Ligand SMILES: C[S@@+](CC[C@H](N)C(=O)[O-])C[C@H]1O[C@@H](n2cnc3c(N)ncnc32)[C@H](O)[C@@H]1O
């Protein structure tokens with residue numbers, strides 16, 4: 001049995017050509033499945049699908065991340081007319097079940113290195129889809145199964161990597177096994193790196209030197225996308241995020257990327273983020289500006305005055321507004337949102353839609369940080385946002401931090417405006 005904590009040594013990849021062919025699924029006899037179903041106390045339900053979690057790692061809190069993946073997969077299938085999914089770390093197989101049933105995938109390959117989950121995964125899949133030509137279960141190390149599929153020229157439309165810790169070691173093999181225009185759904189739970197507490201580690205895994213920033217959880221997403229942009233460039237591809245999602249339980253960072261060939265002169269949105277410890281302003285800048293600029297808000301220069309730089313990272317929009325709109329429409333069509341249903345999912349997708357404004361720079365400003373610096377009371381967030389928008393600035397909430405604002409208005413102007421709003425008596 002393999003070690004199962006997402007920490008296979010890099011020396012295992014690339015695999016030599018000629019690795020054994022994948023096994024196909026074994027069929028469990030009917031009465032055995034029934035026995036598992038009746039007697040197992042680990043029964044769960046997600047979006048009406050009943051399944052067994054056995055001894056596999058399963059978190060109910062991750063269901064929103066799965067909802068988002070299913071919506072994006074379904075939007076893809078509707079536009080391309082087909083969907084083949086490789087669920088590289090499937091656990092009990094809930095994602096595979098949902099890709100088959102809800103996203104109506106034509107075919108799903110459900111893989112988990114732990115072969116003790118075989119009966120569990122097969123049992124769950126059989127319950128949602130009796131046609132066994134539509135799914136296969138296998139138990140390989142993820143890099144191995146991805147590389148084998150690539151060598152067989154058997155490409156997938158969506159590859160889901162739901163790893164523990166960092167996903168970076170699976171990026172290359174996943175991109176090779178992905179069809180052009182296909183989707184890569186990545187998960188990362190490495191909160192130490194995004195928090196700037198392990199800059200050398202983030203440099204190794206993502207090629208980004210990350211320092212502590214007040215919007216660390218957004219940095220986690222930008223680090224993940226930036227690492228994928230770099231890996232894709234090595235292979236001659238380009239990836240862009242369709243959505244990015246930070247979830248509090250964990251922390252958990254998830255991004256859905258679309259992979260294509262780069263267009264000539266395409267802006268890779270791959271650069272640096274500076275944060276000024278003196279005034280709290282943050283800004284993105286390009287490679288050409290690296291080392292030449294300081295804080296554009298209070299004019300402090302260099303790290304001596306506290307202008308710290310992290311990167312290279314993804315500095316473009318976290319989501320595609322077109323894609324989020326399509327996901328929202330689909331969620332409404334399925335009754336997942338609207339008419340009082342799915343309030344949290346609807347709120348999340350709407351926040352993502354607002355956040356996808358390309359004018360918004362990376363990062364967010366926590367109102368309590370701003371008011372602490374300025375030694376003032378803060379105005380209501382809604383009022384501040386509305387006023388900024390009326391003045392022609394881009395302004396949005398962040399799906400990551402509830403009392404934070406994203407805006408292209410500099411810190412000095414924002415603080416002055418907030419002070420003015422507080423001094424206006426409210427009716
Ligand atoms: C986070 S859990 C997956 C949860 C599942 N996707 C879900 O949504 O419920 C990670 C799974 O990856 C498997 N795993 C860990 N390292 C692996 C590797 N290198 N290759 C394949 N599977 C691996 C573990 O056995 C575990 O079941």
Ligand SMILES: [Zn+2]
Nearest residue numbers: 276279295298
């Ligand atoms: Zn400054």
